Amino acid sequence: MAETPVYDLIVIGGGPAGYVAAIRAGQLGKKVACIELERAGGTCLNWGCIPSKALLKSAELYLKMKQAETFGLGVQGLTFDFAKIMQRSRNVADQMAKGVEFLFRKYKVDYFIGLGQVTVPGLVEITAGEHKGKFFKTQNVLLATGCKARRLPDLPVDGERIMTSREALVPRARPPASVAIIGAGAIGAEFAYFLNAFGSKVTMIEVLPQVVPAEDEEVARTLQRSFEKQGIVIHTGTKAENIQVGQDTVKLELVKGDHREALEVETVIVAIGVVANLEGAVSPKVKLDLDRGFVNVDGNYQTNVKGIYAAGDIIGPPWLAHAAMFRAVNAVNGMFGHGTPRLVKNSPGCTYCQPQIASIGLTEKAAKEKGVAYKVGRFPFLAVGKAVAAGEPEGFVKVLADPTTAEILGAHIIGADATELISEFSLAMTLEATVDEMHATIHPHPTFGEAVMEAAAAVLGEAIHI
Amino acid sequence: MAETPVYDLIVIGGGPAGYVAAIRAGQLGKKVACIELERAGGTCLNWGCIPSKALLKSAELYLKMKQAETFGLGVQGLTFDFAKIMQRSRNVADQMAKGVEFLFRKYKVDYFIGLGQVTVPGLVEITAGEHKGKFFKTQNVLLATGCKARRLPDLPVDGERIMTSREALVPRARPPASVAIIGAGAIGAEFAYFLNAFGSKVTMIEVLPQVVPAEDEEVARTLQRSFEKQGIVIHTGTKAENIQVGQDTVKLELVKGDHREALEVETVIVAIGVVANLEGAVSPKVKLDLDRGFVNVDGNYQTNVKGIYAAGDIIGPPWLAHAAMFRAVNAVNGMFGHGTPRLVKNSPGCTYCQPQIASIGLTEKAAKEKGVAYKVGRFPFLAVGKAVAAGEPEGFVKVLADPTTAEILGAHIIGADATELISEFSLAMTLEATVDEMHATIHPHPTFGEAVMEAAAAVLGEAIHI
Numbered sequence: 001m002a003e004t005p006v007y008d009l010i011v012i013g014g015g016p017a018g019y020v021a022a023i024r025a026g027q028l029g030k031k032v033a034c035i036e037l038e039r040a041g042g043t044c045l046n047w048g049c050i051p052s053k054a055l056l057k058s059a060e061l062y063l064k065m066k067q068a069e070t071f072g073l074g075v076q077g078l079t080f081d082f083a084k085i086m087q088r089s090r091n092v093a094d095q096m097a098k099g100v101e102f103l104f105r106k107y108k109v110d111y112f113i114g115l116g117q118v119t120v121p122g123l124v125e126i127t128a129g130e131h132k133g134k135f136f137k138t139q140n141v142l143l144a145t146g147c148k149a150r151r152l153p154d155l156p157v158d159g160e161r162i163m164t165s166r167e168a169l170v171p172r173a174r175p176p177a178s179v180a181i182i183g184a185g186a187i188g189a190e191f192a193y194f195l196n197a198f199g200s201k202v203t204m205i206e207v208l209p210q211v212v213p214a215e216d217e218e219v220a221r222t223l224q225r226s227f228e229k230q231g232i233v234i235h236t237g238t239k240a241e242n243i244q245v246g247q248d249t250v251k252l253e254l255v256k257g258d259h260r261e262a263l264e265v266e267t268v269i270v271a272i273g274v275v276a277n278l279e280g281a282v283s284p285k286v287k288l289d290l291d292r293g294f295v296n297v298d299g300n301y302q303t304n305v306k307g308i309y310a311a312g313d314i315i316g317p318p319w320l321a322h323a324a325m326f327r328a329v330n331a332v333n334g335m336f337g338h339g340t341p342r343l344v345k346n347s348p349g350c351t352y353c354q355p356q357i358a359s360i361g362l363t364e365k366a367a368k369e370k371g372v373a374y375k376v377g378r379f380p381f382l383a384v385g386k387a388v389a390a391g392e393p394e395g396f397v398k399v400l401a402d403p404t405t406a407e408i409l410g411a412h413i414i415g416a417d418a419t420e421l422i423s424e425f426s427l428a429m430t431l432e433a434t435v436d437e438m439h440a441t442i443h444p445h446p447t448f449g450e451a452v453m454e455a456a457a458a459v460l461g462e463a464i465h466i
Numbered sequence: 467m468a469e470t471p472v473y474d475l476i477v478i479g480g481g482p483a484g485y486v487a488a489i490r491a492g493q494l495g496k497k498v499a500c501i502e503l504e505r506a507g508g509t510c511l512n513w514g515c516i517p518s519k520a521l522l523k524s525a526e527l528y529l530k531m532k533q534a535e536t537f538g539l540g541v542q543g544l545t546f547d548f549a550k551i552m553q554r555s556r557n558v559a560d561q562m563a564k565g566v567e568f569l570f571r572k573y574k575v576d577y578f579i580g581l582g583q584v585t586v587p588g589l590v591e592i593t594a595g596e597h598k599g600k601f602f603k604t605q606n607v608l609l610a611t612g613c614k615a616r617r618l619p620d621l622p623v624d625g626e627r628i629m630t631s632r633e634a635l636v637p638r639a640r641p642p643a644s645v646a647i648i649g650a651g652a653i654g655a656e657f658a659y660f661l662n663a664f665g666s667k668v669t670m671i672e673v674l675p676q677v678v679p680a681e682d683e684e685v686a687r688t689l690q691r692s693f694e695k696q697g698i699v700i701h702t703g704t705k706a707e708n709i710q711v712g713q714d715t716v717k718l719e720l721v722k723g724d725h726r727e728a729l730e731v732e733t734v735i736v737a738i739g740v741v742a743n744l745e746g747a748v749s750p751k752v753k754l755d756l757d758r759g760f761v762n763v764d765g766n767y768q769t770n771v772k773g774i775y776a777a778g779d780i781i782g783p784p785w786l787a788h789a790a791m792f793r794a795v796n797a798v799n800g801m802f803g804h805g806t807p808r809l810v811k812n813s814p815g816c817t818y819c820q821p822q823i824a825s826i827g828l829t830e831k832a833a834k835e836k837g838v839a840y841k842v843g844r845f846p847f848l849a850v851g852k853a854v855a856a857g858e859p860e861g862f863v864k865v866l867a868d869p870t871t872a873e874i875l876g877a878h879i880i881g882a883d884a885t886e887l888i889s890e891f892s893l894a895m896t897l898e899a900t901v902d903e904m905h906a907t908i909h910p911h912p913t914f915g916e917a918v919m920e921a922a923a924a925v926l927g928e929a930i931h932i
Binding site: 016020023024027044045049050051053054056057058061062064065068070071072073074075076077078079080081082083084085086087088089092095096099103320321322323325326329342344346347348349350358383385386388389390391417419420421422423424426427428430431433437438440441442443444445446447448449450452453461462464465466 | 482486489490493510511515516517519520522523524527528530531534536537538539540541542543544545546547548549550551552553554555558561562565569786787788789791792795808810812813814815816824849851852854855856857883885886887888889890892893894896897899903904906907908909910911912913914915916918919927928930931932
């Protein structure tokens with residue numbers, strides 16, 4: 001019988017937290033394994049952020065081509081091949097997953113497909129898959145098992161009539177003729193934009209009073225206006241009730257206060273957030289301190305059980321890949337004495353439909369609720385030469401700053417390149433920069449980024465182009 | 467006879483420095499006039515940055531549409547209407563110029579079309595145009611007359627066979643069948659990309675050893691490779707001699723060392739930089755301290771003559787609109803006691819072809835020449851999920867940092883969204899940030915901006931995805 005292999009670190013889960021943690025440990029010269037049930041890259045890379053961005057790019061280009069005439073161009077016979085669009089998204093995901101697998105080899109990460117389970121601290125077993133029954137000793141475990149899509153109670157996901165984002169990313173021959181998207185957060189908004197672009201009749205249903213409920217109210221209003229102009233039907237403050245799954249359609253009742261309205265669609269996509277996904281990752285003997293299924297950790301990303309760490313979505317919000325990667329790197333750095341681990345402080349959030357949305361820090365609403373004083377600066381892309389030249393004048397940048405110190409408290413962007421522009425605010429907030437400093441920073445002309453500088457200047461009453 | 471109007475400030479020139487200075491003075495409640503020979507917005511807005519970006523957008527979209535199949539889209543016929551493409555660029559410029567004129571009214575700037583001339587300090591005359599003969603008294607003058615395209619000696623610009631960037635932006639029915647672009651800087655590269663996209667046979671001729679001579683060498687090599695793949699013929703280290711303008715073509719000799727090669731093209735675009743444009747702005751009685759035609763100023767943007775200030779391109783490099791605007795705001799702020807004026811320290815440079823180029827701070831070559839020690843971090847867009855999903859994996863981010871303090875010394879980007887990504891480095895350098903701080907900043911996933919973070923991490927040997 002072979003000796004039980006001994007690791008410095010075993011990572012359970014190969015998503016953005018897990019694979020990044022494993023690579024980082026490999027970089028630090030540690031003997032590390034990563035056990036992933038499906039494929040390196042996890043949900044984000046294989047069934048989330050990455051394939052969805054490929055789909056959105058096709059949608060963006062398709063809609064842009066419809067406007068070709070505006071740009072002096074002529075298009076005859078514009079068509080799309082939905083199966084090919086979906087297949088491209090799979091190819092992109094596959095390419096990126098192969099990239100992670102390459103990095104595993106490069107950094108000498110042992111990569112096992114299977115279900116990893118912590119038997120007791122220091123011992124990990126693979127309990128399913130081809131490596132089933134393998135045991136490993138390890139000094140440290142990092143739980144990085146992430147989240148999965150929340151489902152509606154009593155509404156089984158069948159992948160045809162009822163889907164979560166995951167099933168909606170599975171290749172199919174044509175878009176649904178009609179779709180109800182329950183939940184108007186980032187994921188719901190992205191599917192709405194994508195499917196609407198390719199001709200699905202899209203209805204969004206959001207129980208909260210605004211679309212993209214986590215975002216600034218003005219941003220949400222702008223998105224709703226834009227989506228409605230694109231042809232998407234939106235019901236906010238509305239519940240979907242009496243969902244009846246038939247052979248070819250789903251019937252729903254949309255309930256808003258006393259008003260009830262019937263809706264029949266080919267497909268329902270449920271996009272109502274995520275739940276913790278710790279199933280099978282620890283044996284019942286390991287008593288982890290949990291909070292609604294999420295693993296509690298200390299400032300070193302260590303759980304209540306010594307030697308068991310956790311990072312990524314499984315330790316709670318923000319449930320975002322970039323926060324997961326950040327946590328993973330810091331957990332591993334801390335574990336192996338490479339600096340003091342940092343916790344997530346300022347993490348941007350992005351929605352990749354068009355117009356894009358990106359934000360960081362406090363919204364006005366949150367500032368009011370917390371009693372934080374603030375001043376606002378706004379700047380519209382309509383006043384930005386590059387945006388007009390690019391035919392993308394929609395949206396604005398909005399900055400919240402401390403009225404006394406001028407420190408940036410939050411930023412909210414809606415517009416064509418919002419998701420790229422937000423990083424400058426992320427750096428600014430990491431450095432506790434002020435709006436004066438941002439205003440004093442030369443932004444190239446002409447760029448969308450000038451709106452960032454002008455919004456900062458607007459807080460001071462010094463924006464030029466408005 | 468009406469009394470001579472008295473101003474707090476008269477700005478001569480209505481380009482990025484001039485119109486911004488006038489607006490800023492208006493914001494500060496000053497009585498201000500702006501005298502512009504052609505139209506508010508100057509060269510940049512009317513015959514430079516802005517219309518060229520409109521043209522480039524059409525080219526980008528056209529080339530992207532040719533790749534539609536990659537994205538699962540189908541096109542039966544693809545055409546372009548060159549006259550319409552050019553006309554759109556005029557409409558965009560017109561819209562932005564109207565925007566400046568609106569701001570002039572909003573901030574109570576008196577706007578005169580004409581040639582302004584400082585007779586003596588405190589007195590300005592309009593010497594040409596409909597307001598010819600008007601005199602104004604003023605406490606301060608700001609010279610913001612900018613630059614104009616440098617021409618080749620003995621080669622008159624006729625707008626047909628021989629053009630500068632300006633004539634090349636004048637609407638015409640079709641692109642030239644063939645064009646030689648003399649000078650492979652930012653402007654030359656943009657025209658090469660644009661005209662090549664629409665079928666012109668483009669030859670670039672650059673006397674220096676690399677295209678985009680001001681940029682990092684690796685960036686230049688990447689651009690050259692990309693341009694050649696696009697079909698552009700490039701001659702570096704090459705002079706154009708014996709330029710013979712005929713009826714329908716221009717004949718040139720390309721001279722590289724001992725090698726001579728003949729070239730015949732329909733049109734030549736001369737894009738070899740700029741010269742100072744102070745003509746007529748000061749009377750011979752005003753003895754300004756000049757340097758090769760550019761106006762010398764002190765730390766308050768004041769010339770050697772009290773009460774006469776200058777800002778923008780006319781005070782020397784960097785000859786870029788954003789630097790001009792920055793200087794204008796600071797000159798006016800200082801003039802009227804609104805804080806201490808700042809001088810341009812870190813100013814990004816951008817080239818808007820595809821792949822785009824953007825940079826700030828030291829190149830490796832400059833660091834070596836100055837004896838500045840540095841470490842390099844590089845990260846390719848090929849390893850960025852968003853870039854792959856968007857079908858834009860070309861290019862990289864490269865960061866130079868101080869090996870001791872880790873302070874960022876320079877950044878060089880080539881890739882699809884380079885001109886937007888550079889602003890984060892501009893902020894970082896304004897704040898004297900380190901690569902550690904940039905690495906510790908959460909960048910949203912998936913974005914092109916992750917390459918910025920990873921390149922910073924690469925300086926430290928801590929990039930994850932490579």
